[in-house]
Amino acid sequence: MTGRSPPALTGFAFAGETLDRADALRDDAGALARLWPAARVMLLDAEGRALADAEGNLSAPTGAELGGGPGTGLFLGLKDGTAWFAAQAAHVAWQAPAQIDLRRAAAAWPAFESGVFAMARALLHWQSSTKFCSACGGDITFRRAGYIAHCTRCGKDHYPRVDPAVIVAVSDGERLLLGRQASWPARRYSVIAGFVEPGETLEQTVAREVREETQVRVRQCRYLGAQPWPFPGALMLGFSAEGEPDAPQVDGELEDARWFTFAEIDAALVREGNDDGEGLLLSPSISIARSLIEHWHAGMRTRAA
Known part of the structure; x- marks a missing residue:
């Protein structure tokens, strides 16, 4: 053993260059109106797909091209002085020849654009699913450039929801x-994941989820990194963990669980992009799940060097 550390957890989508969220501007209607003509507006259809050109590239018109002002557009933030907004495509007079879903965009677009798409999709989904006040059933109106759902009856404010979940590479x-x-x-396997429950630490969630889904006991775990996962609104918190060599058993949430050797993971990574119909398939490259697998693989390779 050389003592060298494996590479940092990197390579997954939605965690790179991002916007300055410019929180103070959300209350400044005049400033947003001045930014609007040069702003870029990401438009999503009812299925959460972004409008795109014929080649699948982002089609985000400027505010001047759309006309009017920010109105009910959701202010996302600033990039090099340019404002970015999101809006439902059905609410504006703008046509594009194609639509692209977030998973395909994450694999094809620049990291910044796919990250803005992820943010827009999560926030617009929250808006579309927040029709009435959960406290009294009153009507909702959106404030602070789309970031607060305000009840017109009882006055309660509702905020965008993020659901934390752990995802863990157990060895x-x-x-x-x-x-x-x-x-x-068929043949696709991935690391274990599950949502955090009330009253739990993240470490407790790791141990509980792994035990519930596979009956494998976790001794200890270590946080490695996080990925926003807007399908529709999760935050995936990535861990590595040491587990007992228990025989995996599943109870219905998973169809199967298995221990895989370094050789099997290595062969799956080598096979990537040239599937021969045999052997293990791994999580897609845009996901933190894949990065966790690659991180474990790199650590094992380093240990053997």
Whole structure:
């Protein structure tokens, strides 16, 4: 063992260059109106897809091209002095030849554009699903450039929701624990994940989720990084963990769970992009799940060097 550390957890989507969210501007209607003509406006359809040109590139008109002012547009932030907004495509008079979903955009677009798309999709989904006050059933009006849902009856304010979830690469020192859901493509396995419950620390969630889904006991874990995952509004908190070499058992949430050797993971990474119909398939490259697998693989390679 050389003592060298594996590379940092990188490579997944939605965690790179981002906007200055410019919180103070959300209360300044005059400033937003002045920014509007030169602003870029990301338009999403009812399915959460962004408008795109014929080649699949982002089609984000300026405010001047759309006309009018910010109105009900959702202010996202600033990039090099240019404001970015999001709006429902059905609410504006703008046509584009194509639409692109977020997963395809994450794989094809520059990191900044796909990150803005992720932010826009999560916030617009929250707006569309927040029709009435959860406290009294009153009507909602949006304030602060789209960031507060205000009840017109009881006055309660509702804020955008983010659901924290852990995602963890569990190793027994030689093998990596992966599971699969029945709805996934054949042969695809991934690391274990689950939502944080009230009253839990993240470390407690890691141990509980792994035990519930696979019956494998976790000894200890370490936080590595996070990924916004707007499908529709999760924040994936990535961990590595040391687990007991228990035989995995599933109870229905997962279809299967198995320990995989370094050789099996290595072969799956080599096979990437040239699938021969045999062997393990891994999580897509845009996900923190894939980065966790690659991080474990790199650590095992470093240990063997």
